[in-house]
Amino acid sequence: MWNEGNASVHEGQFIRYGGHNSLRGFQEDIFKSDFVSISNFNLLFVPSRMLHLYAFTDIAFDKKFDFKFSSGLGMRQKTKYSVMEISFGWPMEEAFSRGKVHVKFTSLLD
Structure with a gap:
């Protein structure tokens, strides 16, 4: 359990983030x-319908405004x-060499 004031949050109720689906450049969760x-x-x-190239910036902050x-x-x-x-993403506060490569495969079965 984690307590802050009168509120209790069970460990399983935390939101886990980081990685390909939320904050690229960091380890998963x-x-x-x-x-x-x-x-x-x-x-x-978008050079073709089947290929998209992109640049991205991801920003996250938590309850304590830790950006x-x-x-x-x-x-x-x-x-x-x-x-x-x-x-390929990297945390802006860290060295470029600390970046992460994320690979994701999705099946489109009918």
Whole structure:
């Protein structure tokens, strides 16, 4: 249990974030909080319907206004039956070498 004032939050009720689906450039679910706000900004370049290239910036802050920033580049390739997405993001407060490569495969089965 975690207590803040009179409110108790069970460990299982925390929101876990970080990684490809929330805050790219960080490990998956490395952060946890009972409140978090995440914004993802993507600048898309679409050379074809099946290929998207993008630059991104992700921003998150928790209940204590602990801000996390990351930026990076990525690509999304779509086929008839799947989507493959690869992105490289790095935390803006850390060295470029601390960045993470995220790979995501999605099946489009009917």
